Amino acid sequence: MIDLPKSILEKAEKIFEEKKIPQHKREKILENLKNAYKLYVYEPGEAIGIVSAQSISEPATQMTMRSYHVAGSAGIRVTLGLPRLMEIFDARRTPTTPMMVIYLDKQYQTKEKAREVAARIKEVRIREMVTDDVIDLLNSQLELKIDLKKAVLFNLDKEKIIDNLKKNTKDVTIKSHEDKILVSPKKEDTSIREMQKLKSKILDMHLYGIKGIQQVVVKREGDEWVLNTLGSNVKKVMAVEGVDGARTETNDIHEVAKTLGIEAARFVIIKEASKTLEEQGLEVDIRHIMLVADAMTATGKIQAIGRYGVAGSKGSVLARAAFEETIKHLTAASIRGRKDRFNGAIENVMVGKLVPIGTGMFDLTMKADENEKEENSKSKESK
Amino acid sequence: MKEEIKITDHVIVPKHEILTPDEIKHLLDTYKISINQLPRIAEDDVVVKEIGANVGDVLKITRSSHTAGVTHYYRLVVKE
CATH class of the missing domain: 1.10.287 (Helix Hairpins)
Structure with a gap:
């Protein structure tokens, strides 16, 4: 019922x-x-997978034709349209533009406070604190000129930067000279190439903020101040002072699965996919997307829709062979002596059998034992 | 430093509950399925760890749904 x-x-x-x-x-x-x-309600035996597949892919074909580009818009540029949709359903490891939406606590609902939090989140590398970097080949050392005024904004001073450098480097001596930091490798006669390597390594070193957050934009959304970021790191951002951790959003599906669990990842798949379709002005019923998301998360891990994911883990050999990599699946199955139970749609179409969809799904069965009993009892009664 | 946020407090994490053996039996009987036909959830899933579920448990997940308001979903905890 x-x-x-x-x-x-x-x-x-x-x-x-x-x-x-x-x-x-x-x-x-x-x-x-x-x-x-x-x-x-869908009846038992309805081929909902095929209905969903067509209901999503038909509008998706419209998408490529209607793609457009916005030049010079404020905020952060995101991947949109078909590329983004493919990214979601292919379950790529990292999205091309990882993004977060960060909500703030009640006490932080002013522009100044929001900026304060933003400064705490944005990753600062040594590169940004350095106004001038010179490789002194004569003394084989690296001279980094520090922008002290800028450093103050991030609660940093030269000593802190030097401490940080010392913690994260090996086999170098670090000296301080006026507003410069001098770094020289302990190893003698270092080649130019090694010096270059050292320089780029030091300049990229993490100094302050949260790793991976490249850009933070403070925005007013409704009656709240919201931070949009480029780069994603949910776990760290959730713990930042002033951030409403329970509402932190990201578009990185794998990251969500890792930090918030598979159910949350399912939610993000649905949200991102329907958002992408909606932005393009396409109307796809959310139930189709929900079905896809359920299929992608059914094993407890995120599976892509495709060769290495959902389609590749089908039970039937022939169904897998019909999709992609026919020879691979057929040879592997014949070497191992696999059986095909012919439970699915594709394999039955291939051999011309009745497809187990709709009324084809049901067989007539009869419980022989019980019938006999009934007959016996009837015959007894008649006697 | 701010106090640690529980994963289960996050808005996009639905409620996970461990079913009792009786409830599992009822569930399987209503849908006429075997336990292996349920969708899975990995043992090392963060939420599974948080609520302390073990391999073989069935979790009842109460999702808020766009279409139905509230729906229930069930997942079997499995080893990876």
Whole structure:
């Protein structure tokens, strides 16, 4: 028996209250509603996967034709449209533009406070504190001129930077000279190439803020101050003072799966996919996307839609062979003597059997034992 | 330093509950399925660790759904 979902019940309740419908009528209406709802539920044996696949891919073909570019818009440029959709369904390790939306605590709802938090989050590398870098080949040392005024903004001074350098480097001596930091390798006669390497390594060194957050934009969204970032690191950002950790969002599906679990990842897949389609002005029923997201997370790990994911882990050999890498699957199956149970749609189409979809899904069976019993008892009665 | 945030407090993490053996039996009987036909969740999933579920447990997940308001989903905890 199918129960009415909560959203419909709530809606019905609201209408009952508005129209002041008496109690005995309400029950009757709910009964009718239930019957009407049942008509809309997919019947057992319906090929919902194929329906979903077509309902998503048809609008996706429109997307490529309608792609456009915005020049010089404020904020952070994101991957949109088909490339982003492919990224989601292929479950790529890292999105091309990892992004976070960070909400702030109540006490931080002013522009100044929001900026303060933003400064705490943005990753600062040594490169940004250095105004001038010179490789002194004569003394084989690296001279870094520090912008002390800028450093103060991030609660840093020269000593702190030197401490940081010492912690993160090996086999170098670090000296301080006026507003410069001198770094020289302990090893004698270092080649120019090694010096160059050392320089870029030091300049890229993490100094302050959260690793991976390249850019932070403070924005007003509704009646709240919100931070948008380029680069993503949920775990660290959630713990930052002033950040409302429970609402921190990211578009990196794998990161969410790792830090918040597979169910949260499913949520993000649905949200990102429907957002991408919506931005392009395409209407895809969210149920199709939900089905895809469920399929992608059914094993407990994120699986891509494709050769190495969902399609590659199908039970039937012939179904896998029909999709991609035919020879690989057929040879592997024949070497190992695999069986095909012909439970799916594709393999049955291939051999021309009845496809287990809709009415083809059911067989007539008869419980022989019970029938015999009944017959026996009947014959006894007649006697 | 700010106090540590629980993963389960995050808005996008739905409620996970461990089912009792009776509830599992009821679930499998209603849908006429075997336990291996349930979707899975890895043993090392952060939420599984947080609520202290073990391999073989079935989790009831109460999702808020865009279409139905609230839906229930079930996952079997498995070794990776």
